[in-house]
Amino acid sequence: MRYLLTLHMNPTLWDTLTDDQKNGVYEGHGHFTKLITDSGEMVGTKALAEPVETKTVRVKDGSTHVQNGAFIETEAFFCGFYLVDVETEARAVELAAMIPDAQYTAVEVRKVVHEG
Template identity: 50%
Template sequence: MKYMLLIHMNPVIWDGLPERERNEVYSGHATFQQKILDSGEMVTTQALADPSASATVRVRNGRPAVTEGPYADTKEFLAGYYLVDCASRERAVELAGQIPDARYTGIEVRQVVFEADAES
């Protein structure tokens, strides 16, 4: 089964961490990635840009209306994700707990229920 492990970021917490701890998070991702590559559970991972660089598009009266900035004004934002293919929800939760950011913020575990092939 495939699961998205969604990494949420709280910039107040992140900015308050000493540089040493931030570097441990970064290096911890390399270790985690190698672990799930070796186990065959890694599908992909992506880190996302800060939401201040985003745009939100809504269609109104048949025309796109673009708003600069994030979709919602919140303290936390989606910073990235891992897509894993593992045996169970319990395993996905176990993997989420191994993501270094989990020490400081939340990792949301969501099962993938539909997947389209990019080649289609």
């Protein structure tokens, strides 16, 4: 079963972390990526740009409208993900807890129900 483990960043919280804590998160991602690659559970991972670099597109009455910024204006934002292929949901939750960001913010575990 495939699960998307989504990461969310709160810049205000991130700014309160020490350099050692931030480096721990960065290094932790390297260790986590190696762990799930070595175990064969890694499908893919991506880090995303901050909302200020985002475009939100809407089509209304056949006209395309482009807005700078994220769809939802909130302090925390979707910043990346891991896509894993695991035997059980419990394993996906176990992996989510190993992601270093989980000690500072939430990691969402969502089952993939369709792939094109």
